[in-house]
């Protein structure tokens with residue numbers, strides 16, 4: 616069962632990219648990435664996300680200083696901070712799951728455009744500082760920062776457990 620399927624190909628060939636060239640990323644590409652985030656499923660279709668797009672060095676530098684992944688942010692052409700919008704939430708677990716779906720949609724679109732991206736979570740230890748830096752109000756809670764650029768090198772094949780290891784039962 617190996618028919619060509621662009622969605623499955625994108626899912627399996629997407630890898631985290633942590634090193635980027637200096638080539639710029641267009642606003643058009645960024646809009647396409649954000650748009651893909653918007654199309655993620657969410658409970659009751661509440662769309663509990665809000666985005667901040669960060670290109671400016673005056674923001675990127677202090678943002679980089681808030682994570683061990685400093686050099687990734689410094690090397691990225693653009694970063695997107697994804698927030699959970701507390702004015703729209705109705706069930707924390709479901710809303711956080713929706714934010715995750717939104718981020719994965721963006722990563723897959725980044726990959727499909729030939730760009731590279733990385734989901735940065737370690738920065739969450741400083742989520743309040745990130746929110747303040749980006750002028751986000753009390754209602755916005757950082758879920759992740761996605762760093763984006765043109766990949767500096769080819770990614771490897773990646774590794775995952777076998778299905779046998781991860782399927783509890785089939786009856």
Ligand SMILES: Cc1cc2nc3c(=O)[nH]c(=O)nc-3n(C[C@H](O)[C@H](O)[C@H](O)COP(=O)(O)O)c2cc1C
Pocket residue numbers: 629630631632633684733734735736737738773774
């Ligand atoms: C919730 C979450 C948080 C992550 N945080 C970081 C991070 O802070 N720094 C980093 O380099 N990678 C981070 N990653 C990327 C993972 O390390 C990566 O997805 C995983 O190793 C699998 O590799 P792949 O994406 O290339 O398939 C994060 C991924 C997720 C889903």
